[in-house]
Amino acid sequence: MIRVTSQMVNTNLIHTINRHRYDMQKTERELATGSKVNLPSDNPVAATNQMMFKTRLRELDQYERNVHDAMDRLNHMDGQLDRVGEIFQRVRYLTIQASNGTNTGFELKEAIAKEINQHLYAMVEIANAKDSTGKNLFGGSVIERDVFLPIFTHLQERGIDQGNAMTGVQYQGDINIQTREIERNAEMGVTIPGNQIFWATNMSVSSNKDSSAYVALGDSAFSLNGTRIEVNAGDTINDIIDKINSAPVEIRAAKGGMDDIILTGKTPHQIWLEDLEGGTVLQDLGLVDGINPEPPNNYHSNATVTGMSVFDMLIQLRDDLIKGDKNLVGGRDLEALDSGLENILRYRAEIGARVNRLEQHEKRITWDSSYTKELLAKNADIDVVETVMNLKWLENVHNYALSVGAKLIKPTLLDFLR
Numbered sequence: 042m043i044r045v046t047s048q049m050v051n052t053n054l055i056h057t058i059n060r061h062r063y064d065m066q067k068t069e070r071e072l073a074t075g076s077k078v079n080l081p082s083d084n085p086v087a088a089t090n091q092m093m094f095k096t097r098l099r100e101l102d103q104y105e106r107n108v109h110d111a112m113d114r115l116n117h118m119d120g121q122l123d124r125v126g127e128i129f130q131r132v133r134y135l136t137i138q139a140s141n142g143t144n145t146g147f148e149l150k151e152a153i154a155k156e157i158n159q160h161l162y163a164m165v166e167i168a169n170a171k172d173s174t175g176k177n178l179f180g181g182s183v184i185e186r187d188v189f190l191p192i193f194t195h196l197q198e199r200g201i202d203q204g205n206a207m208t209g210v211q212y213q214g215d216i217n218i219q220t221r222e223i224e225r226n227a228e229m230g231v232t233i234p235g236n237q238i239f240w241a242t243n244m245s246v247s248s249n250k251d252s253s254a255y256v257a258l259g260d261s262a263f264s265l266n267g268t269r270i271e272v273n274a275g276d277t278i279n280d281i282i283d284k285i286n287s288a289p290v291e292i293r294a295a296k297g298g299m300d301d302i303i304l305t306g307k308t309p310h311q312i313w314l315e316d317l318e319g320g321t322v323l324q325d326l327g328l329v330d331g332i333n334p335e336p337p338n339n340y341h342s343n344a345t346v347t348g349m350s351v352f353d354m355l356i357q358l359r360d361d362l363i364k365g366d367k368n369l370v371g372g373r374d375l376e377a378l379d380s381g382l383e384n385i386l387r388y389r390a391e392i393g394a395r396v397n398r399l400e401q402h403e404k405r406i407t408w409d410s411s412y413t414k415e416l417l418a419k420n421a422d423i424d425v426v427e428t429v430m431n432l433k434w435l436e437n438v439h440n441y442a443l444s445v446g447a448k449l450i451k452p453t454l455l456d457f458l459r
Contacts, residue, residue, distance in 0.1 A: 087420050090416075090420050091417065091420055094413055094416055094417040094420065095417065097413050098410060098413055098414065098417070100225075101406055101409055101410045101413065102410070104222070104223055104224055104406055105403065105406050105407075105410075107221040107222055107223055108221070108223050108399050108402060108403050108406065109403075110221060110231075111221040111223065111229050111231045111395075111399055112396055112399050112400070112403075113172075114172060114178070114231045114232075115231060115392050115395055115396050115399070116396065117170075117172055117178060118178050118179075118232075118233070118392055119389060119392045119393065119396070121167050121170050121178060122238070122385055122388065122389050122392070123389075124163075124167055125164065125167055125351075125385055126382070126385055126386070126389070128160050128163060128164060128167075129378065129381065129382040129385065130382075131160065132157055132160055132355065132358070132378060133375070133378055133379075133382070135153045135156060135157060136358060136370060136371070136374060136375050136378060137371070137375070138153065139153045139362055139367065139370050139371075140367045140370045140371025140375065141367075150362045150363070150365055151362070151363065153362055154359045154360075154362035154363050157355060157358055157359045157362065158206070158207070158359050160355065161207055161352065161355040161356065161359065162207070164239075164351060164352060164355065165189055165191055165207075165210060165352065168188070168189040168210075168235055168239050168352075169187040169188060169189050177214065177235075178232070179214070179232070179233065179234065179235030179238060179239070180213075180214035180215070180232075180234075180235060181214045181215035181216055181217040181218070181219075181232065181234045181235075182214075182215055182217035182219060183213070183214040183215055186213065187213070188212060188213050188214035188235055189210050189211070189212060189213070189214075189235060189239070189352070190210065190211045190212075190213050191207050191209070191210050191352075192207065192208055192209040192210065192211065193205045193206065193207055193208065194206060194208040207352075207356065208356060209352070209353070209356070210350060210352035210353070211337075211338055212235060212236040212311060212337050212338070212350075213337070214234060214235055214236070214337075215234070215336075215337075216234045216236070216237075216266065216267050216313050217234075217267075218230040218232055218233075218234075219231050219232040223399070223402055224402070229395060229398070229399065230395070231395075233388055233391070233392070236310060236311035236313070236337065236350075237309075237310040237311070237388070238384070238385065238388045239350055239351045239352065240309040240310050240311060240348070240349075240350050240351065240381070240384060241309055241348075241349045241350060241351045241353070241354040241377050241378070241380050241381030241384065242309055242348050242349050242354070242377055242380050242381070243305060243306045243307070243308065243309055243348055244305070244306045244309070244310065244311060244312050244346070244347065244348030245303065245304065245305045245306070245345075245346070245347045245348055246303070246304045246312055246314070246328060246340060246344055246345070246346050247297055247301060247302075247303045247304075247344060247345040247346075248297075248301040248302050248303070248326050248327035248328050248341065248343075248344050249297075249299060249301055249327065249343050249344060249345055250299070250301050250326065250327030250341075250343065251299055251300045251301060252278045252300055252301055252302060252325075252326050252327070253278065253300035255277060255278050255325065255326065256275060256276070256277055257272050257273065257274055257275060257276040257277075257281075257322065258274065259274045260272065260273055260274055261316075261317070261318065261319075261320030261321075261322055262317040262318055262320055262322075263314070263315065263316050263317055263320060263322045263323050264313070264314075264315040264316075264317055265285065265288070265290050265292050265304075265312070265313065265314065266290050266291065266292060266310070266312065266313045267313065268288055268289060268290040269317065270284050270285060270288055271284070272284075272320070272322050278296065278300070278302060278326070279296070281294070281302070281322070281326070282294040282295065282296060282302065285304070291306060291307040291308050291310065292304050292305065292306055292307065292312060293305050293306075293307060301326075301327065302326050302327075302328065304328070306348065308384070308387075309348070309380060309381070309384040311337065311348075311350070313336050313337065314328055314329050314336060314339065314340070315329075315334075315335070315336050315339075316329060316334060324341075327341050327343060327344060328340065328341055328344060329341060330342060349377060351381045351385075354374070354377045354378060354381055357374060357377070358370065358374040358377075358378070361374055
């Protein structure tokens with residue numbers, strides 16, 4: 042038989058009352074916060090899931106902002122290229138008009154040349170366009186300066202002083218692609234280098250150097266359009282040509298009649314050449330200048346470089362109009378114009394495809410965010426009606442415990458001395 046003392050009764054009663062108070066405090070806290078899990082000790086598994094869901098929601102919120110930023114930038118680029126397309130259409134109309142045999146007046150062709158010269162200035166302005174933060178749209182990762190540098194020369198043609206005319210435009214950017222993270226391990230490019238978009242014809246670089254006896258003395262590497270190509274000790278010019286042609290790059294390599302190397306672009310763009318890690322393969326082959334080896338515009342002085350940017354194309358068209366050579370205007374100039382317009386449209390289509398992908402991805406982010414919020418609510422949120430009922434039940438139980446305890450505790454000597 043267990044002996045029950047007054048102290049035991051008092052201890053058990055106090056323990057019960059404290060437990061009721063703890064349960065009521067916990068329930069009141071749940072009502073105040075609206076969450077079932079306020080401390081990890083409340084439910085370790087639910088607390089872990091809650092942290093995961095909240096982390097995912099923060100991620101999705103950032104991805105959504107990145108998607109909006111990417112769409113804004115791409116739409117801005119598309120708007121600028123739409124202006125370029127309008128200029129091309131106008132210039133094409135003027136070119137056909139100037140090449141028409143019935144329009145033989147020099148004054149008319151000079152007037153057309155002046156208008157095309159203004160379109161040339163507008164094209165350079167568009168190519169140097171910046172976003173709302175002041176960053177170049179078509180300069181790769183270069184942000185501190187204009188990426189297309191016009192070159193002016195004093196011209197006089199057919200006895201007419203043309204003044205300081207634009208005779209060239211040099212690309213001063215790079216070929217890096219700015220990206221935005223739109224999902225875990227998924228990025229979207231939001232730029233296209235200007236030396237790809239603003240190019241009219243396929244480019245070719247011929248070294249004009251006999252390389253039949255060339256042999257690589259050691260392992261090295263070089264880059265074509267940002268694609269790394271490894272060179273092993275003992276490689277000859279034929280080995281290097283094979284490696285270039287098997288690389289995933291829009292350049293085709295061939296051996297010329299002088300046993301030199303010829304690089305030709307498969308699409309209109311500026312060929313980007315760079316020796317890597319202190320190597321001199323491209324310099325030794327006569328493609329890159331040893332004094333100025335860093336791209337862009339680092340071609341060897343003896344190399345033959347062909348191909349035109351859209352600026353070169355407009356300059357050539359303007360000059361041919363001033364010369365009055367309608368055969369060149371209606372022949373090579375019109376062909377280069379159509380090639381440049383086709384290249385612009387190709388990149389507009391690529392930008393449109395990226396925007397479409399971002400729009401679809403935005404919908405997936407919205408659905409994922411909604412579903413994650415639903416899981417978080419099921420994991421952590423309380424049922425208000427049920428919780429209020431539980432609180433009332435706990436209050437009643439606590440009151441019953443206090444009432445029963447008052448009867449169980451025996452009067453003491455102090456009660457009789459009152």
